[in-house]
Amino acid sequence: MRAFVIKELNHPSKISLAADVPEPKAGKDEVLVDVYSAGLNFFDILQAQGKYQNKPPLPFILGTEFAGKISHDSPIPKGSKLKRGQRVFGAQLGSFSDKIAVQVERVIPLPDNISFDQGAGLYITWPTSYEALVGRAELKAGEWVLVTAAAGGVGIAAVQIAKALGAKVIAAAGSAEKIEIAKQYGGADYGINYSKPGWQKEVLAVTKGKGVDVIYDPVGLINDSLKCIAWKGRALVIGFAAGTIEKVPMNLILLKNVSLVGLHWGAYTEKEPSRVEAVWKDILSLFATGKVKPITYTEIYKFENLTEGLATLEKRQTWGKAVVRVKEEIKEQRAKL
Numbered sequence: 001m002r003a004f005v006i007k008e009l010n011h012p013s014k015i016s017l018a019a020d021v022p023e024p025k026a027g028k029d030e031v032l033v034d035v036y037s038a039g040l041n042f043f044d045i046l047q048a049q050g051k052y053q054n055k056p057p058l059p060f061i062l063g064t065e066f067a068g069k070i071s072h073d074s075p076i077p078k079g080s081k082l083k084r085g086q087r088v089f090g091a092q093l094g095s096f097s098d099k100i101a102v103q104v105e106r107v108i109p110l111p112d113n114i115s116f117d118q119g120a121g122l123y124i125t126w127p128t129s130y131e132a133l134v135g136r137a138e139l140k141a142g143e144w145v146l147v148t149a150a151a152g153g154v155g156i157a158a159v160q161i162a163k164a165l166g167a168k169v170i171a172a173a174g175s176a177e178k179i180e181i182a183k184q185y186g187g188a189d190y191g192i193n194y195s196k197p198g199w200q201k202e203v204l205a206v207t208k209g210k211g212v213d214v215i216y217d218p219v220g221l222i223n224d225s226l227k228c229i230a231w232k233g234r235a236l237v238i239g240f241a242a243g244t245i246e247k248v249p250m251n252l253i254l255l256k257n258v259s260l261v262g263l264h265w266g267a268y269t270e271k272e273p274s275r276v277e278a279v280w281k282d283i284l285s286l287f288a289t290g291k292v293k294p295i296t297y298t299e300i301y302k303f304e305n306l307t308e309g310l311a312t313l314e315k316r317q318t319w320g321k322a323v324v325r326v327k328e329e330i331k332e333q334r335a336k337l
Contacts, residue, residue, distance in 0.1 A: 001021050004018070004061065035327070040310055040318075111287055128238065139165055139167055144214070146214070204228050214234050222246050
């Protein structure tokens with residue numbers, strides 16, 4: 001099968017598509033999935049270089065998020081309701097390949113109204129944003145939310161979720177184009193360019209001096225955002241896409257009576273598995289209402305052009321969820337007719 005294999009740690013621009021990789025075999029409590037689309041994440045770039053917190057032994061197949069079908073030769077673990085040929089999405093190391101072996105608890109049926117391309121970016125992005133806003137910040141209708149990198153994968157999901165919950169959303173991004181994307185596709189109420197000095201004054205003006213009740217920050221802009229947070233506000237630490245782990249002046253936390261709240265969704269499977277099921281139930285219910293939907297970048301990259309997609313992601317030139325298409329479902333269906 002085809003796969004992007006990391007044989008030695010290097011920048012992903014140095015890797016190439018291998019065509020003779022052995023197909024995976026399902027272990028205990030695993031299913032085999034034919035990958036149709038795979039999500040691109042910034043941590044894929046770091047992982048290829050050995051700079052990510054999760055360091056798998058060499059060699060390994062890069063990629064984590066995927067959408068596809070349960071393989072026709074897949075075993076079905078006892079007690080699982082999955083079926084061969086069923087459309088699914090999930091996450092496990094090795095998604096940049098034609099086929100992947102996945103722990104059954106990391107596979108979820110893909111709703112009929114969501115395509116493989118859309119499904120490829122769901123598993124990490126959406127529960128991160130949902131649990132941050134609902135579980136950690138306890139967002140309420142009518143509150144003000146500031147979302148940084150609002151046109152990115154987790155950002156545009158956060159904008160949609162906040163709007164669906166009745167919040168007023170200020171989308172912060174580094175360009176007018178990305179602000180417009182957050183408004184058009186996410187439904188943000190206002191847009192702020194955080195590359196302009198003093199942008200916090202605009203936030204305060206929009207909120208009539210109050211400031212925002214919730215900050216959702218996957219960039220590393222907590223310190224800057226605290227200048228426009230409301231009394232008893234909650235600042236959500238989602239990530240550090242800008243590359244710097246901030247040192248927050250704790251006197252600001254005290255003086256403004258605010259909460260600094262972290263979110264590490266990846267640890268929930270071990271620390272709080274019951275919450276994982278509840279979060280996905282709520283997210284899938286939201287999808288069913290049509291109030292929210294996965295947003296993918298306009299260019300869906302061909303599998304052989306995966307490194308191009310990662311390069312564009314690294315340069316912060318994408319918006320929504322960047323996706324690579326591994327297989328064409330329509331072409332396969334036509335071939336069977």
